[in-house]
Amino acid sequence: MATAKAPKSRKVPRIIDRPMSFCPGCGHGIIIRLIAECLEELGQDENVIFGIGVGCSSLLGGGLETDRLHCSHGRAGAVCTAMKRVNPDNLVISYQGDGDAYSIGIGETTSAAYRNERFTTFVVNNTNYGMTGGQMSNTTMPGQKTTTSVYGRDCDTTGLPIRFPEIVASQFENAAYVARGSVSTPANINRTKIYIKKALQAQISGEGYSLVEILSSCPTNWGMNAPDAMKHLEQVVTPQFPLGEFKNKEGK
Ligand SMILES: Cc1ncc(C[n+]2csc(CCOP(=O)(O)OP(=O)(O)O)c2C)c(N)n1
Ligand code: SF4
Ligand SMILES: [Mg+2]
Numbered sequence: 416m417a418t419a420k421a422p423k424s425r426k427v428p429r430i431i432d433r434p435m436s437f438c439p440g441c442g443h444g445i446i447i448r449l450i451a452e453c454l455e456e457l458g459q460d461e462n463v464i465f466g467i468g469v470g471c472s473s474l475l476g477g478g479l480e481t482d483r484l485h486c487s488h489g490r491a492g493a494v495c496t497a498m499k500r501v502n503p504d505n506l507v508i509s510y511q512g513d514g515d516a517y518s519i520g521i522g523e524t525t526s527a528a529y530r531n532e533r534f535t536t537f538v539v540n541n542t543n544y545g546m547t548g549g550q551m552s553n554t555t556m557p558g559q560k561t562t563t564s565v566y567g568r569d570c571d572t573t574g575l576p577i578r579f580p581e582i583v584a585s586q587f588e589n590a591a592y593v594a595r596g597s598v599s600t601p602a603n604i605n606r607t608k609i610y611i612k613k614a615l616q617a618q619i620s621g622e623g624y625s626l627v628e629i630l631s632s633c634p635t636n637w638g639m640n641a642p643d644a645m646k647h648l649e650q651v652v653t654p655q656f657p658l659g660e661f662k663n664k665e666g667k
Contacts, residue, residue, distance in 0.1 A: 428455045435478035437471065440641025442598040442631030442648075446539055447475050449604070450508070453612045454481075457619065459506045466495040468511030468520070471545045471633075475510050489520025492527035492536070499534040506618060507534035514544040514552040517579050521553070524579070528624055531589035535618045535625045537611070538579070541633035542652060549636030553577040556655055561636070576655055580628050584661035591623035593662040597630035599649035603658065610660065613667065622665055630656055 428451035437444045454460040460481065467476050469488035476483055482505075486494040491509035499507040509516075516524045516538045524536065543561050544550040550563040554576045558567040570576075584593040592614045596607030607629055614625035630652055634644035 425452070428452050428460065430454065430460050430480045431478060432480040433478060436474055438633075438635045440632055440634040440644050441471070441545075442541065442629070442633075443471055443474065443539055444478075445598045445604060446537070446607070446629050446631060447478060447510075449608045449611055450510070450537065451479065453608065453615055454506075457612065457615055459615065459619070462504070463506045463508060464498055464502065466491040466498060466507065466509040468509065468515035469546075470512035470515050472510050472512045472515065472539060473546070489515050489518070490523055491515065492520060492523030492525075492532075495534045495536075496527050496530070496532045499532060503533070506615065508615075509534065509536045511536065511538050512545065512552075513538060513540040513542065513554040514550075517553045517577055518544075521579075528583045528590060528626060529587045531587065531591075531623045533618060533621065533623060535614050536627075537614075538626070538628045539631045540628050540656065541631045541636075542576070543633060543636050545633045545636055549633070554656075556652060578656060580626055580661055583624075583626055587624070589623050590626070590662060591617035591664045592625035592660075593627075594660045595628045595630065595656060595658050597648060597653055597658055598632065599630065599645050599653060603649075606658075613660075613663065616667070617665060620665065628656070630658075 465483040495509045551561040555568045594610040596610045597603040614627045617625040632644040
């Protein structure tokens with residue numbers, strides 16, 4: 416009788432030194448794990464400083480044993496600009512939600528990207544303000560019901576969901592690396608890890624600003640269980656936000 420193969424064990428990175436307190440089925444934990452694996456594989460886990468946004472992204476601070484600064488809501492782009500300019504040899508990462516990076520912080524995120532600041536931004540796009548109970552953000556889907564769009568998002572009056580990586584890739588010529596990944600399937604998780612690593616390598620080589628948006632689940636505010644939230648992410652959210660690499664200046 417054939418026996419099932421045990422899955423290959425993936426060593427937990429050293430900097431993940433305690434449990435994180437995300438809701439079951441939340442994508443944040445997967446993304447943080449991928450970032451931690453990349454940091455360790457690149458030998459950067461003792462050299463990194465995070466600028467953490469306000470939102471469920473803030474919970475990264477409770478789960479990773481690294482240097483970090485918890486920024487005011489939306490201001491990680493400005494804070495990371497300063498941290499990288501003052502400490503150019505450190506790897507500087509902003510870890511933010513869609514509300515933090517693209518709504519209240521869109522000015523700071525845009526300014527850092529267009530000035531080609533030499534740090535890396537990871538934006539977790541779960542199409543809502545997760546931490547505060549599911550309000551509409553700039554990436555909320557057309558027709559999506561949230562606590563501030565109770566009849567569904569009306570794009571005639573609130574605009575269409577913003578595709579920020581596409582703006583950076585097409586308009587900011589100096590930017591080094593831009594991509595969008597997702598945690599909806601194992602294949603997408605593995606591809607997202609490649610994007611994260613390339614973004615960090617672009618910073619290490621001094622190439623310029625790098626940005627990876629990662630589509631993520633928020634089962635709690637989407638009113639779904641964990642498997643249905645992943646299906647929704649794959650089947651409904653992803654067609655609105657195409658996955659892939661939009662810019663890779665080094666071409667690696
Ligand atoms: C200046 C300011 N305004 C509003 C808030 C309330 N607030 C906390 S988190 C948050 C939104 C977070 O959404 P997002 O960045 O998408 O992160 P998520 O929780 O979805 O991961 C808001 C509006 C705040 N903390 N500070
Ligand atoms: S509210 Fe949403 S984003 Fe926040 S931890 Fe729960 S599932 Fe994750
Ligand atoms: Mg969000």
